[in-house]
């Protein structure tokens with residue numbers, strides 16, 4: 225596929241592949257040696273022998289995670305797309321229709337203006353307008369969202385032709401006006417229109433309701449009348465409102481404009497809703513009744529399009545007859561705007577959203593990450609060879625009745641009802657986005673792979689989509705906790721990658737998913753490594769080889785080898801040293817806190833004590849918060865229990881480190897025996913510097929609350945004393 229007409233290329237990076245494999249072999253050998261050394265130490269006299277068991281457990285888990293992670297590096301590939309060659313393969317008029325699904329759930333955590341910007345950025349795609357339909361799912365059932373979308377529909381009539389005529393690259397208006405300032409009259413007209421719209425939306429949101437004087441059009445009034453008495457976000461009938469219809473509505477230049485449809489699925493307190501998965505499935509059914517496009521793009525409300533040519537890029541795959549029949553989805557990485565230079569909280573998640581999917585790409589396809597994913601509609605209805613899927617492969621061309629007609633809206637409303645969520649349907653098990661976990665994205669992609677679908681990773685130079693990251697620590701930790709919890713649900717489900725996955729995908733591919741779902745287990749080795757060597761150091765117990773012992777070098781190699789490998793991967797994905805440093809620090813933070821909490825919550829749920837819902841990540845940014853984030857200062861602010869393990873561990877490490885140094889200075893003892901422990905404590909102390917600062921030195925809103933400092937200090941003290949008593 226390298227001729228001048230090819231649509232895409234795939235290159236195996238042979239050099240990298242060889243290096244990765246050599247490194248994996250050497251490192252693997254070193255791990256075997258480590259276990260041999262463990263065997264030798266286990267026979268030593270207590271307390272060292274007793275402690276060694278814990279270090280053995282830690283190292284076993286670390287080795288397991290290392291082993292499963294190696295699959296990501298076994299077949300590195302790069303891809304390129306050549307959309308300029310598309311016309312040789314398919315006529316513009318034969319482009320397949322695309323249904324775009326945008327989910328929002330809470331107008332107060334997800335500002336309607338954010339959703340509006342995302343909607344406008346995709347309405348303005350460089351794509352035949354009559355083939356684009358944008359469906360917005362509003363899980364909050366909020367008038368505010370509907371109002372904002374009505375405003376967006378009006379503005380789109382100006383915005384879409386403006387972007388096309390001026391070949392604008394960034395078609396998210398907020399971003400465009402932030403970056404561009406021009407004096408041309410056309411620019412100023414459109415900017416004023418945008419600012420007016422923005423003001424109206426923000427006013428309504430601030431007021432918290434859509435009052436009568438905000439509505440001018442009788443048709444709009446009728447739409448709002450569906451919010452009858454007794455309507456609550458958790459209990460209301462389905463609402464479907466066609467806001468733009470490409471057959472009827474025209475932009476200001478007289479051209480047709482894409483469809484825009486507001487959908488708020490039925491909610492009832494007696495039925496499960498399955499969070500985002502349920503919302504997407506409702507859209508799947510609604511869109512089937514209305515436009516039934518063969519390609520579906522799913523987006524979170526904050527992920528705006530940053531490249532109007534993205535659909536063409538995707539067609540390079542969907543229009544290639546040699547891969548089309550088995551292609552389940554094309555995934556773009558999650559990338560973000562608004563990160564600070566050093567990416568304080570590792571929000572970029574390079575490992576999760578770029579390094580790992582790119583590794584899976586060489587083995588049969590990346591995992592699905594929920595947003596920025598172009599699905600083959602058929603793939604959501606069955607395996608590649610299933611007959612039933614044929615019914616769903618229709619194109620909007622075959623449609624004859626207008627989507628706003630009473631009969632179509634009635635069918636669509638029925639499709640958005642709760643009836644599909646009761647036990648007897650196949651939705652969420654065999655059909656659509658899969659239920660049963662808070663990470664419906666990973667699980668759905670994984671099940672598609674098991675059914676025989678392939679996927680493709682499209683990591684373009686210019687990010688195709690840009691989203692928002694949480695910029696305060698508490699939000700970051702809660703998001704990670706939800707993901708970790710979701711992974712445990714996949715790990716323990718009927719189709720666990722550990723059992724079903726290894727059979728369906730083979731060990732190499734399944735390993736990647738095993739690595740994902742075991743994610744929270746990092747909490748065990750990290751917690752043990754962050755406390756035991758330090759507590760032992762305080763009691764002068766050596767648990768690692770002396771510096772003069774040849775085994776010492778094994779530890780040095782394992783530590784620096786792992787970090788160097790990680791660093792190189794990070795840099796290859798255009799990371800910087802500072803970002804890498806912050807990212808590795810966040811890895812500890814995640815392991816010590818949200819992974820631990822998710823595991824505990826998961827156990828309590830299994831025991832039937834608690835339940836867990838989807839805590840929507842806040843996309844509202846306070847000014848104070850933004851300021852601290854931009855200055856790269858950690859925000860602890862609220863007294864979250866998730867900060868306790870972090871603070872406790874940082875105190876223990878500091879005490880141990882100080883004691884170790886004092887021993888060297890004042891007692892002039894050589895640290896031959898305790899060197900590794902002192903090194904680990906020192907490394908942790910350097911990582912914890914922002915925590916000490918937040919505990920002791922700061923007085924702003926982001927400092928660590930007294931309650932947390934006191935609790936953690938007491939806990940650290942208790943641990944130190946308890947440990948001394950046990951080992952003495």
Ligand SMILES: O=c1ccn([C@@H]2O[C@H](COP(=O)(O)OP(=O)(O)O[C@H]3O[C@H](CO)[C@@H](O)[C@H](O)[C@H]3O)[C@@H](O)[C@H]2O)c(=O)[nH]1
Pocket residue numbers: 327328329330334361363498499500503523524525526593594595662663664665703706707710838839840841842
């Ligand atoms: O009941 C719900 C809850 C959430 N959402 C939507 O789901 C999306 C993702 O929610 P968010 O709070 O932003 O979670 P994140 O952790 O940022 O989302 C990541 O992780 C999710 C799985 O946990 C994936 O579904 C997302 O695509 C992925 O971006 C948002 O558009 C929400 O509006 C719903 O539609 N209904």
Ligand SMILES: [Mn+2]
Pocket residue numbers: 524526692841
């Ligand atoms: Mn999000």
